[in-house]
Every structure is written in structure tokens, then in C-alpha cells.
Amino acid sequence: EIVLTQSPGTLSLSPGERATLSCRASQSVSSSSLAWYQQKPGQAPRLLIYIASSRATGIPDRFSGSGSGTDFTLTISRLEPEDFAVYYCQQYGSSPYTFGQGTKLEIK
């Protein structure tokens, strides 16, 4: 089973700033099969990025993903108030499809 470790656990930033979230895998993720999700309180998660760098349908271009192998990054170029939430990475290259523990992005 691939273990995903996200850092930092909590990120405190202000609207307009740039956010960089990290996801590190315990072994190489096949075919860059890495996704990022956003979850707000009381809501289901929402897919942001798939195949490490492709934006899901309807996702604003301030969200971008990068990386390969074991190291992946989600970048939010300019934070909007609605971006403050918990973010999860998930690998779906090998079963079981595992999630990271999440990064909470909070308003500073």
C-alpha cells in the first residue's frame, strides 16, 4: 500500500497570497496517477486536479498541480476567500487507492 504524507498539516495564509501544498508518496505513483481534492466543512470533497497536473472540469486556473514519481505539489496562485478548506491528495495508480491525511488551509 502506498502511504501519502501531506505537508504542512496546517497552512495559515492571507487572501491574495500563494499557497504551496506538498504530497509525498512512500513509493513511486504509477503514471502520475495523483489527484487533489478540496473539502469544505459539511460538504463532500471536490476533485481539483487529476493525473498530477490536469485541472478537473470547471476548476479555476489559479489551481495547478505538478510533480511525478514520489513528490507532488498543489499550488494556488492567488488565494480567494473561498479557497480556505482542507485539501487531500490521492493516488489511484495502484490499489488500494490511498489518501493523504490532509492539509488545512486557514485564513491568517
Added chain:
Amino acid sequence: QVQLQQWGAGLLKPSETLSLTCDVYGGSFSTYFCHWIRQPPGKGLEWIGDFTHSGITNYNPSLKSRVTISVNMSKKQLSLKMSSVTAADTAVYYCVIYNLDTVGMTDYWGQGTLVTVSS
């Protein structure tokens, strides 16, 4: 526009069987990737398993002996059964569909069902 509507019992006793169904409205069900994911209260996400449109099911090995995922194409329903539940199975359960087309990948989530296991 695809919508998912989940239904099933939300309160179970230990050793009972969890049974959830997800009705899929809209779209072409036969091309979807169908998954179940759960989230214990205040915790992170756990993948339970999936049903591919080639008819193959994959399960999380930690749950495999207790879980069955099935799809009824004619009724456009995705189902989850989990036997011998314990308090550790208390979570919000989501059905999720992923659709990949020429525009890109879109995900659709059910509203979530809080399943509580308590004697």
C-alpha cells in the same frame, strides 16, 4: 447534469450489515467509474472500492472480506454492502462517479450518508 442520491439505514448495531444504494440521474452510466469512499467523523478519507465499466470490482484489502460493491445498469444504481460492522465503521459514506470525456474529468458525489454503529 448528473446527480447522485444516496439512501440506506443510518443507524446499525454491531455485527449487522450496512447497505447503501446510490441512484444515478442523468448521463451515460455505462462509461462511469463508480467508487465508494468513507470519512469517519472529524477524520480523513478512506477509499472502500470501485466498480469499473468493464465489470471489474476492486476493494480495499482492509475491508475486502466484508464488502461487496455492485451496479445495476438498468436501474442506474450503485450499491454497497458491508457485513459485520463495528464502531470503527462509523463514518459518512459517499458514492462517487468519475466521468472522463473530451472536456476532461468530472466528479459527482452523493450527498453522503452518516452511518453510526452503536449498540
